[in-house]
Amino acid sequence: MATLGVIADDLTGATDIAIALTSAGHRTAVVLGEGVPIGDAAADADAVVVALKSRTAPVGEAVAASLEALERLRGAGCERFYVKYCSTFDSTPEGNIGPVCEAVLEALEERVTVIAPAFPANGRTVYRGHLFVGDDPLDESPMRHHPLTPMTDSSLSRLLEPQVSRGADDIALVPWPVVSRGAGAVREAVARAREDGARFVVVDAVSDEDLRVLAAATGDLRLLTGGSALAQGLPGPHPTGHRETVLPGGPRVVLSGSASRATQGQVRHALAAGSGLHLAPAALRADFEGSVAGAVDAALRAGTAPFVVYATAAPDHVVDTGDAPLLEEALAEIAVRLVRSGVRALLVAGGETSGAVVGRLGVGPLAVGTEVDPGVAWMLGRAGDGGDLHLMLKSGNFGREDLFVRAWEGVA
Ligand SMILES: Nc1ncnc2c1ncn2[C@@H]1O[C@H](COP(=O)(O)OP(=O)(O)O)[C@@H](O)[C@H]1O
Numbered sequence: 001m002a003t004l005g006v007i008a009d010d011l012t013g014a015t016d017i018a019i020a021l022t023s024a025g026h027r028t029a030v031v032l033g034e035g036v037p038i039g040d041a042a043a044d045a046d047a048v049v050v051a052l053k054s055r056t057a058p059v060g061e062a063v064a065a066s067l068e069a070l071e072r073l074r075g076a077g078c079e080r081f082y083v084k085y086c087s088t089f090d091s092t093p094e095g096n097i098g099p100v101c102e103a104v105l106e107a108l109e110e111r112v113t114v115i116a117p118a119f120p121a122n123g124r125t126v127y128r129g130h131l132f133v134g135d136d137p138l139d140e141s142p143m144r145h146h147p148l149t150p151m152t153d154s155s156l157s158r159l160l161e162p163q164v165s166r167g168a169d170d171i172a173l174v175p176w177p178v179v180s181r182g183a184g185a186v187r188e189a190v191a192r193a194r195e196d197g198a199r200f201v202v203v204d205a206v207s208d209e210d211l212r213v214l215a216a217a218t219g220d221l222r223l224l225t226g227g228s229a230l231a232q233g234l235p236g237p238h239p240t241g242h243r244e245t246v247l248p249g250g251p252r253v254v255l256s257g258s259a260s261r262a263t264q265g266q267v268r269h270a271l272a273a274g275s276g277l278h279l280a281p282a283a284l285r286a287d288f289e290g291s292v293a294g295a296v297d298a299a300l301r302a303g304t305a306p307f308v309v310y311a312t313a314a315p316d317h318v319v320d321t322g323d324a325p326l327l328e329e330a331l332a333e334i335a336v337r338l339v340r341s342g343v344r345a346l347l348v349a350g351g352e353t354s355g356a357v358v359g360r361l362g363v364g365p366l367a368v369g370t371e372v373d374p375g376v377a378w379m380l381g382r383a384g385d386g387g388d389l390h391l392m393l394k395s396g397n398f399g400r401e402d403l404f405v406r407a408w409e410g411v412a
């Protein structure tokens with residue numbers, strides 16, 4: 001029976017935290033979508049992650065979906081909860097991180113939680129309440145130009161303030177000098193912040209060790225919130241739940257809808273090692289069926305070098321976000337046809353893109369397999385026909401440059 005329930009605001013975020021929990025010794029199931037019964041997925045899992053597509057939804061919808069997920073997790077027996085958002089705090093002045101955390105906290109009748117997006121292995125650290133991406137403050141990183149959630153400040157308190165109902169009074173900071181003194185000091189600081197009336201306590205973390213301290217200090221909180229790395233400090237009952245992935249033979253297809261800088265490098269690298277096809281919105285509008293059929297045909301004939309179907313041509317490519325649904329629909333349709341043709345492993349790049357592809361594939365709960373880069377692993381689910389389907393769902397900014405080539409090696 002699962003005891004830990006996670007509400008994740010997108011699909012790649014859900015697999016990211018499932019990897020962390022699995023490494024920490026939790027048998028973890030990822031349940032996909034809103035309203036999908038948790039059912040058997042919880043029976044032999046210690047943790048259940050509900051993957052929503054709520055990051056950029058209207059605030060009311062995101063809150064409603066998160067509360068509905070909370071009720072499902074409580075119904076499945078979960079007693080402790082975790083709201084997983086992006087390690088780059090992807091949100092707008094309206095939300096959705098603040099409103100979702102506040103609604104879940106209130107539904108649980110709890111008085112305080114922590115705000116911990118840091119993911120040091122991927123370069124996301126928090127110091128003096130400011131979020132860094134590698135060497136840059138968040139607002140000087142490529143996230144400044146994100147089409148949907150441009151991050152124009154690095155102060156987590158300032159970002160959160162307009163998102164929570166009581167504003168600045170609701171937010172406190174536990175700075176790194178306190179974290180460096182260990183779990184006791186952090187526990188006391190969080191308790192003090194709570195007595196002073198704050199419900200959301202931003203906690204600095206520049207290393208995995210800081211996050212382990214934070215996890216140890218917050219064992220009495222029923223709700224944690226953050227990126228995935230804090231979850232590495234939550235010990236589960238098993239040494240490790242990872243099931244090593246053995247990929248079937250067949251084409252090595254990458255479906256990339258991600259416009260992120262890391263993905264751009266990975267696409268270029270994979271094109272140099274294999275081949276691929278650019279999916280242009282104009283071509284899809286002119287002949288959707290022909291474009292999709294051509295991509296499927298070329299992918300099936302590509303042999304065992306990676307074949308990349310990609311939406312964005314270059315890092316400085318100007319993206320018209322109005323074309324996103326068309327591209328998502330095309331990539332999802334290509335995925336469905338490939339699986340129907342017998343393809344049993346697919347690598348999908350991009351959070352929104354992964355949500356669209358997996359939604360159309362109708363895949364059931366996902367289990368964590370081999371981790372290939374921090375936060376990126378092969379997942380195992382069941383295709384619509386009942387057969388195994390291996391999926392790697394990659395966050396836009398995760399993974400080294402050779403990921404689209406390396407992902408298939410050593411596990412085939
Ligand atoms: N050339 C393009 N024109 C318009 N939209 C695009 C283009 N390339 C990608 N997109 C869209 O941008 C979005 C990227 O989001 P996502 O898949 O979450 O990637 P990431 O994880 O990198 O943010 C998707 O909806 C995708 O369809």
Ligand SMILES: O=C(O)[C@@H](O)C(=O)COP(=O)(O)O
Pocket residue numbers: 010012013014016017085086087088119227228350351352375394395396397
């Ligand atoms: O925490 C993270 O950075 C990831 O788990 C994540 O949520 C990334 O989102 P996308 O870049 O939109 O895939």
